Amino acid sequence: MSSARPDGDRGIEVQRLRRLFRFFAATQCRGRSPVYETLSEGVADDDGLLDLLMSTPDEQRRPSLLFAAVNLLLASDAGSALADYYPIHGGRRPVDGRLVPTFAAFCARHRDELGRLLYSRSTQTNEIRRCVALRLGLAHVYRRWPGPLALTEVGASAGLNLLLDRYRYRVGDQETSSAAASPVTIACEVRGSVRTGQIFGPILEITHRLGIDRHPVNLADPGARAWLEAFVWPEQTGDLAVLRGAIDLAVSTADATVVPGDATTDTARLIGELPGREPVVVFTASLLSYLTADARAAFAAQLRQAAEHRPVAWVFAEAPGLVAATDPWLAGPAGPVAQRNSLFLVGAGLLGDGRREDALLALADPYLRWIAPARDETDDFQWLPASTDAD
Ligand SMILES: C[S@@+](CC[C@H](N)C(=O)[O-])C[C@H]1O[C@@H](n2cnc3c(N)ncnc32)[C@H](O)[C@@H]1O
Numbered sequence: 001m002s003s004a005r006p007d008g009d010r011g012i013e014v015q016r017l018r019r020l021f022r023f024f025a026a027t028q029c030r031g032r033s034p035v036y037e038t039l040s041e042g043v044a045d046d047d048g049l050l051d052l053l054m055s056t057p058d059e060q061r062r063p064s065l066l067f068a069a070v071n072l073l074l075a076s077d078a079g080s081a082l083a084d085y086y087p088i089h090g091g092r093r094p095v096d097g098r099l100v101p102t103f104a105a106f107c108a109r110h111r112d113e114l115g116r117l118l119y120s121r122s123t124q125t126n127e128i129r130r131c132v133a134l135r136l137g138l139a140h141v142y143r144r145w146p147g148p149l150a151l152t153e154v155g156a157s158a159g160l161n162l163l164l165d166r167y168r169y170r171v172g173d174q175e176t177s178s179a180a181a182s183p184v185t186i187a188c189e190v191r192g193s194v195r196t197g198q199i200f201g202p203i204l205e206i207t208h209r210l211g212i213d214r215h216p217v218n219l220a221d222p223g224a225r226a227w228l229e230a231f232v233w234p235e236q237t238g239d240l241a242v243l244r245g246a247i248d249l250a251v252s253t254a255d256a257t258v259v260p261g262d263a264t265t266d267t268a269r270l271i272g273e274l275p276g277r278e279p280v281v282v283f284t285a286s287l288l289s290y291l292t293a294d295a296r297a298a299f300a301a302q303l304r305q306a307a308e309h310r311p312v313a314w315v316f317a318e319a320p321g322l323v324a325a326t327d328p329w330l331a332g333p334a335g336p337v338a339q340r341n342s343l344f345l346v347g348a349g350l351l352g353d354g355r356r357e358d359a360l361l362a363l364a365d366p367y368l369r370w371i372a373p374a375r376d377e378t379d380d381f382q383w384l385p386a387s388t389d390a391d
Contacts, residue, residue, distance in 0.1 A: 010054065017053055017061055018044040024063040027342045028366075034095045035085050035234040036067060042100030049104055052111065056118040064125075064231065069117040070103070072230035073110050082106040086234040122215055123290075124224075125231040126157040128246050129368035130285040130317050131164040132171055132188045133346040136361050136373065137315030138164075139201045140348045141281055144357065145311060148205040150280045152271060154263045154299070155287030156211025158219050158228060160246045162256035165203040167246070171371075174200075184245040189370035191384065199373045208274050211258030212266060219251050263287060264295045267302035272309060279311035279352065286344075286366065288322040300327030304351065311352030317364065320345040333360055335380050346371070 025040035040063055043049045053061045074083050082102050084093040107114055141149065153161055168182045169175065172190030218224045225247060232240045250256065261270055263284075271280050282303060288296055306312050316323060321341045324332040332338075333345055337360065346362040363381050364371040372384050 013058075014047075014050050014054065017050055020061075021063055028063075033233045033235055035099065036063075038095050038099050039067065039103055042103065046100065046104055049107060052107060052114065053118070055115060060118050060122075062123060064123055065118060065121065066114075067233075068123070068227070068230040069114050069121065070106065070110075071232075071234075072117065072226060073113060074106075075226060075230065080106060087237050088232060088234055088240050091234075121227065123231070124157055124215070124217055124228050125286070126160045126217065126228060126243070126246075127285070127367055128160045128167065128184070128242065129186050129188055131161050131167060131186055132169065132368050132371055133285060133317035133344070133362070133364060134161060134164055134283050134315060135169070135200055135203065136346055136371070137283065137313070137348045138203060138281060139199060140359055140361055141279070141313045141315065141350065142201055142204060144350055145279045145313070145352075146204075148207045148278045149313075150208040150210070150274050150276065150278055151206050151283065152210045152212065152267075152274070152280055153283045153285075154212045154267055155284055155290070156213045156216070156256075156258045158217035158224075158247065158250065159209075159211035159256040159258040160243075160250055161283065161285065162209040162211055162258075163246070163250060163253065165206065166249055166253065166255075169200075171200065182249070184242060184249060186242070188368050191370050191372040192375065194373040194375060207276055207278055209256040210270065210274060211256060212261040212263065212270055213258050214260070214262055216258040216260055219247055263291065264298035264302065267299065268305035271306040271312070277310055279313060280306065281313045281315055282306075283315045285317040288316075288318045288326060293325060296322065296326040303349075307351035311350070313351070314349045315347075316349075317344045317346050317366075317368070319343075319366075320363075323347065332358075337363065337381050340381070342366075344368075 021040045021044035025037045029037035029040055053066065074080065074086060074089055078089045083089040084091040085099055151162060156162065166182055168185040170185055170187040217228055229240065229243060232243060274280060291299060303312055303314050319341045320333045320338045323345055324338045337345065340363065344364045344366045345360060346364055347360045350357045359377060360374055362371050362373045363384055
């Protein structure tokens with residue numbers, strides 16, 4: 001399991017991990033999870049915990065993976081002292097000076113199981129609030145191509161975003177819903193001066209729903225469900241309830257299929273196998289950060305290849321810098337917005353009839369807790385205070 005490295009390399013890697021955990025604390029956890037913020041800073045300062053990570057493959061050394069692995073083990077060890085800090089496991093203890101030592105002791109006690117999980121598992125989240133970004137993108141696509149659309153998500157995880165019209169929405173001051181009776185409600189704050197009613201239209205007919213993922217989540221497998229739920233953060237009891245509701249809905253409707261496939265090699269073929277001639281919307285959310293620069297270029301080439309046969313719209317919710325670096329031929333933000341990598345850019349690139357049209361539609365929190373729709377097609381979002389990047 002361990003990767004042998006010369007001491008110098010090891011020291012450099014340990015320093016990188018310290019920075020990574022501190023960055024994670026500051027940009028992802030602050031204001032969102034006091035437990036993970038404290039733990040991220042604690043891991044950065046704890047040689048024993050860093051040593052645990054150093055015994056896993058390089059690409060597995062991710063804060064979210066470590067915390068999910070611990071969370072999974074906690075779900076079946078809810079009587080442990082660490083669970084007292086996790087509201088999702090019934091804990092009520094506020095963060096204090098014992099949290100990090102308690103976490104370190106839990107990791108030491110479960111070192112072998114954690115090592116196995118960190119070695120073999122990959123990040124698996126399915127954040128259905130990102131359906132808000134998808135709806136914004138669809139509204140834009142409908143304005144150009146009114147009528148039925150086929151929907152594909154690449155990096156679809158369990159495929160829960162493909163069921164976007166089965167949820168209720170509370171976005172800004174409006175209930176926008178095509179499924180009033182849905183047991184699942186998605187809530188998202190709207191920032192800026194654009195009214196929700198101006199950005200969302202109805203969801204028209206979706207002819208096919210296809211998810212593509214390197215490691216699809218099989219919701220019929222209780223272990224796979226538990227792993228997906230392990231990515232919910234300690235304080236997010238509401239998110240856990242929403243996720244469980246969406247999973248139950250997906251299992252009972254069985255409307256969306258997620259097939260195994262790689263974004264960089266299988267996208268064009270799988271789109272090509274969809275029946276019909278209607279345009280295909282290809283949604284990605286938090287996919288690009290899993291791809292190298294070459295892989296991002298290969299994915300963009302797959303989209304262009306698919307668009308040779310029928311119109312394709314790439315709707316994305318991704319870090320602006322990664323979108324900009326994916327392929328200059330597709331929607332690349334320029335100027336200040338491209339620097340705001342702790343936020344997500346929501347946009348659409350339409351490819352069809354030999355033409356291309358790109359639009360930047362919004363900036364948003366990566367988990368779509370809030371969205372700031374563009375005021376017009378040239379908006380550079382300078383009006384959105386820089387302090388929002390880390391909130
Ligand atoms: C962070 S999750 C996001 C899932 C979903 N898009 C969402 O927003 O909730 C990233 C997903 O991308 C998948 N993935 C990563 N690299 C991939 C690749 N090269 N091809 C296809 N899927 C990939 C992962 O398996 C994972 O399910």
